[in-house]
Amino acid sequence: MNACLSDDALARAHADLASIAERAHLAACAACTARSRQMRRDLDLITAVLRDSREPLARVTRTRRRWLPAAVGLSAAAVALLWVEVAVWRAVTPVPPTMQPQEVAAILTDVSASLFSVSGDPASAPADAAPLSLESMAREVDSTLTGGEP
Amino acid sequence: MEPSPSRDTVVIAHYGRLRRLCRLLLGDPQEAEDVVQEVFLKAHEAEQLGRAPMDWAAWLTRVAVNACRDRRRAGGWMRFRLRSRPIDDLPLVADAPGPGDVAVSEDTRRRIWTAFRGLPRRQQEVFALRYIEEQATADVAVALGLSPGSVKRHLYRAVRHLRRALEDAR
Numbered sequence: 001m002n003a004c005l006s007d008d009a010l011a012r013a014h015a016d017l018a019s020i021a022e023r024a025h026l027a028a029c030a031a032c033t034a035r036s037r038q039m040r041r042d043l044d045l046i047t048a049v050l051r052d053s054r055e056p057l058a059r060v061t062r063t064r065r066r067w068l069p070a071a072v073g074l075s076a077a078a079v080a081l082l083w084v085e086v087a088v089w090r091a092v093t094p095v096p097p098t099m100q101p102q103e104v105a106a107i108l109t110d111v112s113a114s115l116f117s118v119s120g121d122p123a124s125a126p127a128d129a130a131p132l133s134l135e136s137m138a139r140e141v142d143s144t145l146t147g148g149e150p
Numbered sequence: 151m152e153p154s155p156s157r158d159t160v161v162i163a164h165y166g167r168l169r170r171l172c173r174l175l176l177g178d179p180q181e182a183e184d185v186v187q188e189v190f191l192k193a194h195e196a197e198q199l200g201r202a203p204m205d206w207a208a209w210l211t212r213v214a215v216n217a218c219r220d221r222r223r224a225g226g227w228m229r230f231r232l233r234s235r236p237i238d239d240l241p242l243v244a245d246a247p248g249p250g251d252v253a254v255s256e257d258t259r260r261r262i263w264t265a266f267r268g269l270p271r272r273q274q275e276v277f278a279l280r281y282i283e284e285q286a287t288a289d290v291a292v293a294l295g296l297s298p299g300s301v302k303r304h305l306y307r308a309v310r311h312l313r314r315a316l317e318d319a320r
Contacts, residue, residue: 007313011306012306014306014309015305039313042313043281045316046262046266046316047281048254049254049259049262049263050262050263050266050278
């Protein structure tokens with residue numbers, strides 16, 4: 001007589017996939033018949049549970065957990081946007097040029113010479129004159145407006 | 151020729167069965183309810199268009215399974231949005247555990263449900279129709295658009311997987 005059927009073979013028999021030899025053995029072997037009946041009872045139990053009982057709440061928990069990666073991803077995206085704003089965007093944005101005090105003084109001198117020229121030509125600054133400071137320019141403008149009095 | 155059954159008759163005869171099937175396939179009672187309504191709406195349209203099927207049971211099952219597939223394909227967001235809390239659900243059975251529930255431990259029930267949800271969708275459909283709905287293999291094949299041999303192979307794999315889960319619970 002053949003060896004008894006494996007559990008897989010019994011499952012095949014239940015799905016009507018057993019070979020002729022396996023079916024013949026099942027019909028003749030009391031032990032395999034008993035195991036097949038046990039499998040039938042197991043299937044009845046599984047069917048009854050799926051048909052009549054509520055699905056455990058674990059699925060809801062799992063669904064919530066499914067959103068954890070999405071939440072982490074969104075947080076990471078927010079942090080990345082912040083970093084782009086702080087580091088990258090400011091690095092690539094051109095900074096407005098700042099002028100040196102000497103440049104400012106030279107421009108003010110030119111402006112002053114143009115505004116207060118007597119002959120119509122801009123008064124040129126003495127070549128050896130030291131660069132004017134803001135205070136001295138202010139004094140010069142003040143003295144010009146007040147007619148030479150300090 | 152036998153007259154076509156009235157709409158009410160069809161609804162009464164198949165509503166509970168379809169609701170249970172859709173709940174099993176979708177895992178969400180409210181979504182299952184929506185799908186069943188959708189299926190009966192399609193049945194009504196088919197009847198209005200003079201395309202009422204000869205076999206309402208097979209037709210409704212096929213449409214319900216397809217509608218469940220469409221819902222699953224719609225993606226996780228739609229399922230999350232529409233998911234209802236089980237606490238709001240009207241149970242198909244009494245809240246108090248019956249003799250069968252008492253006999254089966256909570257751990258065993260949980261393992262069986264987890265194992266069922268772990269099955270591929272096709273195996274879930276085959277198992278639900280063959281064992282829960284108690285349809286013949288040929289009818290399952292027609293409903294799912296499979297060959298009978300394919301149904302048997304899916305069934306074999308599903309049974310093997312579920313039995314292992316049950317043995318682990320012992």
